[in-house]
Amino acid sequence: MSKTYSLYFKLVLNLPSAAAMSLAASLMNEGINGRTWVFTLVGFSLACLINDFIPLMRISDWFTGLFALKKDLLAGQCVGCLLINFIPVTVISGVMALLGTSNLSGFLTSFTGNYPVLYLVSYLMTMIMTPLAKAAGNKACARVTVR
Numbered sequence: 001m002s003k004t005y006s007l008y009f010k011l012v013l014n015l016p017s018a019a020a021m022s023l024a025a026s027l028m029n030e031g032i033n034g035r036t037w038v039f040t041l042v043g044f045s046l047a048c049l050i051n052d053f054i055p056l057m058r059i060s061d062w063f064t065g066l067f068a069l070k071k072d073l074l075a076g077q078c079v080g081c082l083l084i085n086f087i088p089v090t091v092i093s094g095v096m097a098l099l100g101t102s103n104l105s106g107f108l109t110s111f112t113g114n115y116p117v118l119y120l121v122s123y124l125m126t127m128i129m130t131p132l133a134k135a136a137g138n139k140a141c142a143r144v145t146v147r
Helices: 002-027 033-053 056-064 072-101 104-146
Strands: none
Touching: 002 033, 002 072, 002 104, 033 072, 056 072, 072 104
């Protein structure tokens, strides 16, 4: 994967997903405020780091293969996204809960209360944004190659 493709893929996939997770968490807790935008930046940064260090697409391909599904078909994409969302959602929602609370009890309540909704939001955003992110990465690579 080229650096250009990777950059566009991360921007198109991670920024909307981080924003959606931050907005969902804010709406479930205290409402949208200035911290929502900080959480969006934190979530985006964490998502990019996770994508840099954990081969999520390979994990998705492996997991899809366990069920003998083709990764390019809808069923394969649905199953592949189940596992690869677990890692970033756990890390991002954990960090957001730590930043948003001041004690262990508040952290546990926030993390466990928000996790199912944030997982669902992230799953849906991944299903929607992954094809768009791939297309953006391919288009950016085609532009770089032509020049």
